[in-house]
Amino acid sequence: MTLEIRHFRYFVAVAEEGHITRAAEKLGMQQPPLSQRIRLIEDKLGARLFLRRARGVELTREGRVFLEIARSLLSQHEGAFEAVRRAARGQTGRLCVGATPTSVFHPIVPLSIRSFRDEFPQVRLTLEERLPADLIKGLRDESIDVAFLRAERYEEGWLSVRRLLTEPMIVALPTGHRLACVTKAIALRDLERESFIIFARQTGPAFFEATNAACRQAGFSPTIGQEAPRITSALNLVAAGFGICVVPFSVSRMDMEGIVFRQLKGPVRPTAPINIVSRRNDSAAVVRNFLIRVQKAKAAANQK
Structure with missing residues (x-):
């Protein structure tokens, strides 16, 4: 006979109850088959696990050793199944x-x-x-x-x-820019003669396309200055006075020295989605x- 997980459960139930009949009730089975399973386990191990007493059973020294092993194995078995269940639920x-x-x-x-x-x-x-x-x-x-x-x-x-969501885009200006003192929204057409700093078209064309399309609809083609690979490098160029940059509204949460953010107004305003x-x-x-x-x-x- 090969010992299976169920045999370890049978043994632990009897050891914890100290009584085969009560263990059988706990396991939902009859007492004679359980007694037979315990004897088969003992035969397989070649060791006596219980002393039969008038009012129940008592673990032998070998039985106490096997109880520790059986409990550890059952715990690992349940733990493995629970780990898989949690992974299947996306919890790990x-x-x-x-x-x-x-x-x-x-x-x-x-x-x-x-x-x-x-x-x-x-x-x-x-x-x-x-x-x-x-x-x-x-x-x-x-x-x-x-x-x-x-x-x-x-x-x-x-x-x-x-x-x-889709958020409006705004313009980042250097603090010394002629429009930096304007507190109200700026018309995109007012930026016609400006040098636009854009994000690299090959790696992130979305903003370039949105800005270019909005400028064309406003009646002009933007003058492209430098390309920047990331928002931080683009804003550093703005702060250094190399030009202006159209960015998503949420970028204005960044507090950066040398830059002011202004909203854009008019019938044509570029937008930036988030997917x-x-x-x-x-x-x-x-x-x-x-x-x-x-x-x-x-x-x-x-x-x-």
Whole structure:
């Protein structure tokens, strides 16, 4: 006979009850089959585990040793099953969240992450800030599970894209700029002669396209100055007086010396979306749980 998990349960029940009949009732079985199983276990081990007394059974020295082993094995067995169940529910494991350099400034990103970590503390969550092309590559090779991205459209058919919000874009000016003293919103047409600092078109074309389209609709083509790979480098160029930059409204949360932010007015104003993007056929529970928390964060942000 090969000892199975059920045999260890039989033995532990008898040892804890000290009585075969009561153990049989606890296990939902008859007393004779249980007695037979205990004898088979003893035969298999070649050791006597119980002393039979008039009012029950008593563990032998060998029985006490086997009880420790049986309890440990049952605990490991249940622990393994529970670990798998928790992973299947998305309560354990790992999750890599990606975000573009500008999306991290919007409250929905930290709110989503904080909400998820509070509810699923045993999931190891990491945040990767990368350029859009790198985020999509990470989603493709599965080094990233979900990402906050800004583009209006996506060519990759394997992506699942959910629009979270669309925020207005504003203009970042150096503090010494002629329009910096204007406290009201600025018309996009008033920026016609300015040098625009833009994000690199090859790695993140969304803002360039939005800015360029809005300027054309306002009646002019923007003069492109320098390209910057990230929002921080773009704003540093603005602060140094190299030009102006159109950025999402949430970037104004950054307190940066040498820069003022002004809203744009007029019938044509560029906007910046935030999407939550994942792989279309990804059925991982941990990803599903995060997407649910993102939607809850969206609802909470809309109520403010």
